[in-house]
Each structure stands twice: as structure tokens, then as C-alpha cells.
Amino acid sequence: MTAPDPVTQEDLHAYVDGRLEPADELRIEAWLAEHPEDAAAVHAYRLQNSRLHDEFDSILDQAIPPEMEAIVTGRPRGAARLPRPWMNMAASILLLLAGGMGGWLLHGTQGPPPQGPAGTFADVAMGAHRVFVAEVRHPVEVPATQEAHLVAWLSKRLGTKLRAPDLTDAGFSLVGGRLLAEGDLPAAQFMYEDSGGQRLTVYVRAADETGDTAFRFVAKDNVSAFYWMERAFAYALVAPMERTRLMAIAHKVYGDLSPR
């Protein structure tokens, strides 16, 4: 073994907590094989985590006390001060944004910019992003461990051959996906996560109209989206990310999802 980076206590905890990249996990495992003291510590820390769950997880299965739920649901005063939900956001504002920020042309055959429907589309994709990335226990319906099943299922429901874009190079791995309903239309959402826990989503559904469009960009409330239409399907990439980095990922998503 060539002299690898020395393994620190921090590395051991990150290993225990599953916070390492696969390459680093291998490095730690090689180290542990030769350092029984550290291996014993790792074993002990893992045992602590599992015993914590044994001891306290039963609370998760208890019904939520009604008085707690009432604090959240029974006080419309708090809700009234909120900005309007993104789902209800006036499409006209989106149109302004979309019109002002478009311009990067993906390829030669440009249709007209996606007006109303695509504006609404980005809005819905961003709404779906916000709702599901916040999920801790159920962020996806089908996990990445069943990727083949996930892709086959969503492809069948959407009536097109989908695949889950490979965003490994951008540092994101597939968490899984889910089927959503947008009005009468089935829509697919793939979710990805990087090592820091940041999540991005890819949203796909049949387009309201045919015609290809350029990438269009919209940003709102710390979440950005690139969205486009390609041969009767509409696509959106949504993440809390600045435009340049998101665009690089959008290229990759486009390349992986474009009908062949």
C-alpha cells in the first residue's frame, strides 16, 4: 500500500456516520484492517448509534399528540404572514423572469420560448422540489437501490424511455425517484444528493405542446431551475445552486435524457 493520507479521528466518525465518498471509505477500511484500536473504536461508535435507535425510535411510531399538531395547523395568523405559496405564484411573474433570462440556445432548432405552460411547468417542478427534498424519511418512493425498477416504472407511466441521469461527475448520486400527478398528467421526479446532503431534482412530464426550446433559467427563493422542452417532453433541473454550476449539470441531464 502506498502511503495514504493518515486517517484522523474525524475520518473515523465520518466513516461511522456514512459521510464519506466511496473512495475514502475504502481508504478507511484498509486502515482499519491494520489498526485494531481504531477498528474497535469504530465498532463501539456504530454500536452507540444502533443502541440510540433501539432506545428511542419507538417515539417515531407514536401518533403525533393532537395538541402539538394543533399548534402548527390551528394558527392561521402565522400562515397569513407567509409569502404566497409558490404553487399559486402568478404565472405572469414567471413569464417575465423566463423572458428576461432565456437566451442560451441549446441547439439549432429553436421553437418559440415556452410561454405560459413552461412558466407554470418550472413553477410546479420547483414546488415539487421544495416539498420532497425536505423529506427525511420518505424523500423518494423508490430508492436508488432499485434503479432499474424505478426507471422502468416511470418510463411506462410517462410513455417514454427515461433513464436516471448519471450525475456522479458533478458529485451527486441518485437517491431515487417518485411518480407525481400534475393535473391529469403523470410526472416523474428523480432526486440526487451530494456528500454534503444538498439535493437536486430532475422533473419530467409530457409537454403541453410540441416543439423544442432552449434552456431557460429561473431562480426564486434560493432555488434555481433550468427547464426545457424536447420532442414532446418537458424537463426541469432544480437545485439550490448558482446558475453557472447548475447549467453544467443541466448539460449532462439533457445529454442523458434526450430521446435517442
Next chain:
Amino acid sequence: MDDIHRLIVDQIPHLRRYARALLRNPDAADDLVQECLTRAMDRLHLWKPGSNMRAWLFSILHNQHVNAARRLNRRPDKADPERDHDALRPAPPEQGSRHEVRDLGRALEQLPEEQRQVVLLVGLEGLSYQETAEVLDVPSGTVMSRLNRGRQLLREIMEQNGTPNLRRVK
């Protein structure tokens, strides 16, 4: 229920689990969660849509807990983080007999509170180190050192007292 309220309600079981592990006393734990939810609803206009609801709620819960301890003038002494004076916890266990510390909860009680918080947020609630730093409003280096000390100490406590799954005895 609209989306934002759904997001909050979804976190209630996790807030309760953490509060229970932190305080041990179920009534005190649920009181703390209720205070947290009340505070969150008062401050809902400050939550940024799309930001991390879980971290936001846990940080409110943490602040409510710290404030409660401060009101009782029993706040853990910042200058001496190894000492633990948490007024909301039940009295510490009698000097541990072997039997008592097999109860993980009692072993946790022997950790300084600042270490216990990190051990629970990371090990039980699955927060990332960055989220934990945000929740506790401390640098991530502090999170790592508290995690390291907390886990080492917990290990010593459990191993010293003959937890059956661990053979190494000091």
C-alpha cells in the same frame, strides 16, 4: 394543511425523539417540543421556502432549551464545557451500579450536555455535521471535537460498566 405546515408536522416525531433522548423526562421533552412549535409558528415568516426545515426547527428547539436553562440560571457554564448543569434533566443517577448504566439513557446522562447534544443530533437524528453546526450555532470544528469527546466518553462509560456487547474493559 398546506405544504409548509405539513413540513413542520412531519418533523414533530423527530423533535420528540431528540427531546426525549436529551432530557429523558417525557413530559419535559414534550413541553420543550411544544415550546419549539409555538416559537416556530411565531417566526414562520422568517423561514425561507426551500431551506432546511429540519435544521431550522432543531435550532429553534435548541435555543428554547438553552433559554429555559438560562431562565433557571442553571445554564451550562460556557467557560467549562465539560461540566454539566442541566436544570431540565432529572437528577443524575446514583453512582452507577453495573445494572444502571446498561440503560443507554443513563449512560447518556453522564455526558456533558454539549457533547450529548452532538452525539444525539448526529448519531440518532442523522444530521450532517454542517446541519449540527447550524443547529447549535457553533463552528463545525467544535461539532467534530464534541462528537469525538462525547463518543469516546460514552464508550468508556459503557465499557467500564460491562455492557455485554463490548468486551474491552479498561
